[in-house]
Amino acid sequence: MTDTADPASALVIVDGANVVGSVPDGWWRDRRGAAERLRDRLVPLAGSGVGGMAGPLELVLVVEGGARGVASVPGVRVEEASGSGDDRIVELAATAGERPCLVVTADRELRRRVGELGARVAGPRAVRN
Numbered sequence: 001m002t003d004t005a006d007p008a009s010a011l012v013i014v015d016g017a018n019v020v021g022s023v024p025d026g027w028w029r030d031r032r033g034a035a036e037r038l039r040d041r042l043v044p045l046a047g048s049g050v051g052g053m054a055g056p057l058e059l060v061l062v063v064e065g066g067a068r069g070v071a072s073v074p075g076v077r078v079e080e081a082s083g084s085g086d087d088r089i090v091e092l093a094a095t096a097g098e099r100p101c102l103v104v105t106a107d108r109e110l111r112r113r114v115g116e117l118g119a120r121v122a123g124p125r126a127v128r129n
Helices: 016-021 031-048 085-094 108-115
Strands: 010-015 057-063 077-080 101-104 120-122
Touching: 010 016, 010 031, 010 085, 016 031, 016 057, 031 057, 057 085, 085 101, 085 108, 101 108, 108 120
Parallel strands: 010 057, 010 101, 057 077, 101 120
Antiparallel strands: none
C-alpha cells in the first residue's frame, strides 16, 4: 500500500511523537531514527490490522520536529506536520468520512478531539510488537 489506499479501507493514524515517547529507550538522542524504527514496525500492521481493525489498512504515521525527514514506505505513509502534530492528526481524522478511523495516541486532549470527529482511539501498546 502506498499513498493511494483503497478508499474503503480503514484509516489508522499513528501519533509518532507520542508512541515513540511512550518507551524510554533513548529515542531523544535520535528522534528521526526512532521514528524510522516505528515506521518499520508498522509496515506489517498495514496488512494484518491493528486495534480491532482488520487489514488492509491505510496507515499514516504523523511526525513532527526532529523526526521530520522520515520517508514513506510501502504500507506506511509518513505525514510531516508543519506545525502541531496533534493538529495534523485531527485534520487527517476529519478526512476519514464514513471510513472507520483509529488514532493511536495516549494524549488525552488529542483523544478527545478526534473522538468528537467519530474516530476510535487506542494507546501506544496497540502498535508495539
